[in-house]
Amino acid sequence: MTEKNIPLWEVFIRSRTGLAHRHAGSVHAADAEMALQNARDVYTRRGEGLSIWVVPSHVITASDPADRDSLFEPTASKIYRHPSFYDVPEEVGHM
């Protein structure tokens, strides 16, 4: 008989001041406090962390890889969003 699964949490860690939290992996825990402690014990054994977020895996909504073209492809042609699209006379210097 398989016992009831202990829920899964995604772990995000800020490794240095000024950096964003970054996905590190996942842990199992029955509640948020234990998820936080497990994340601390599993993912920050070498001083990798200054701050931890844990998020129940089931609340994350992910985009569908099949939608990749429709979601992301259209921006590829909008080169006017990038600074190199525009010419600035050389005499003006860096802008």
Add this chain to the structure above:
Amino acid sequence: MYTQALNVKDTALPAADPQREARFQARIDAEEKIEPNDWMPDGYRQTLVRQIAQHAHSEIVGMHPEGNWITRAPSLKRKVALLAKVQDEGGHGLYLYSAAETLGVSREELVEQLLDGRQKYSSIFNYPTMTWADVGVIGWLVDGAAIMNQIPLCRCSFGPYARAMIRICKEESFHQRQGYEIMVALCRDGTPAQKAMAQDALNRWWWPVLMMFGPSDQDSQHTDKSMRWKIKRFTNDELRRKFVDATVPQGRYLGLTFPDPDLKFDETTGHWAFGAIDWSEFRRVVSGDGPCNRQRLRQRKRAHERGAWVRAAVLAHAAKRRAREQAAAGVAAE
């Protein structure tokens, strides 16, 4: 790493889809990473689940042979190093379970398959750690062989596995050095009794370590597909030869003799040639008749069974807490 919860698994097994498979293979050939939600052939998924689970189980079972010696480590420095190392192995097991879970299988299922023997772990952990020198040899050779195997996996085509391996390789770099330092203490700076202990450990572990790389290429069932899918980058024999080349000089520095009369440097190939591996022993240990197979599985089962009431307790407590919060919210809403 994404996780199983993100995966929408097709309910019906998709029929072979040559077009999609071709697109998939093109992505692999272009060195693109495959992510959990991407379409993948069923064989790819199954191969990965089998391999990552076996890898995770190996880390977890691998805590036992060395864990034996934590309480008997001969100095406080050695004790903390060994404790941290064995702890890392547990951590690496968890990173890998995490990666496997992204493929739509739960850790509970994987553990169950380990305990009922459907999934395997590395045969090396079915050998006993008899003396302290075994701890040194395991760090030096078993971790050395593991690193040989694992470094190419950092470039594996499956994103979550590759990312887990990058983290693992970074952390494991101290493991082999830890083991070799123990060997140096025994062999170069130790008493004759200590050196004899080291030689005895090498004699017992050398051949099983060579078997860690798996059957030779002509007998391996999985190599072809795994290479094409870039789950594997080198064949078993290539990695084994690299390992022997790297290891023999290290053993000579220690003044130890390898238990292989055929071991000699081949000037023409530039590699160390070694004797024939006894594959009947390998098959025997893999199929369950190694010195410690039953003991290791019993240790895992016991830990699992003894933990059942604890796991039940945290779930029950979480349910109570949720009920209390809901009741409080209900009262507040009224």
Add this chain to the structure above:
Amino acid sequence: METPLFTYTLRLADNALILGHRLSEWVGHAPVPEEDLALANMGLDLIGQARALYTYAGEVEGRGRDEDALAYLREVGGYRNVLLVEQPNGDFAHTIVRQLLFAAFAHPFFEALARAQDATLAAVAAKAVKELAYHLRHSAEWTIRLGDGTPESHRRTQTALDDLWAFTGELFETDQVERALIDRGIAVDPAALRTRFERRLDEVLAEATLARPAGGFTQSGGRAGRHSEHLGYILSELQYLQRAYPGAKW
């Protein structure tokens, strides 16, 4: 003749080593793999504290004994740890309750020691206080979950508390060795910490729906070298190689 400072330092070191050793026995056998890592982390903290304290004790003594000479070459009667830390791991509830009782004492203890007059002890304490804060949090949260979990986990945790309670009194005892040091502002007077210990413990036990055992007899003697039967087994494992190969380096 041992100086009070040597004995005092040794007591703190022995507490840390023996409890760290006990936690290390769990690795590979924990109820969930995440907890293998958590118990090992606490064990590493404690053995790290022990190493710093043994090194200092050796310096104070001035007879050339290093951390390993003190850890590996003393007999049971030479060990000065409190009886609580040498109690067997038992089931997970026993380990967690033992950790809770020790941390609820040691956390405020190290806070006070970090302000004491001896610079080395204060420095060790300043590091230890952060470590013990986590041990306290971890063991308190576990105690709450086990106490207020299932009927079985409640029963096991209450039993653990009942079994271990008799060893808490010793944490607050002082003898002549310590009196002199307390008067000089070097040692911490543990009696002053008792209220905080009890208050913290009562908060946790209330949430865990556990009952604090009433008073009862205090088992003590460890700090003077009178131990339970358990310590001998710990030392025979811990010291085996050093005893079997006298003088060898590892």
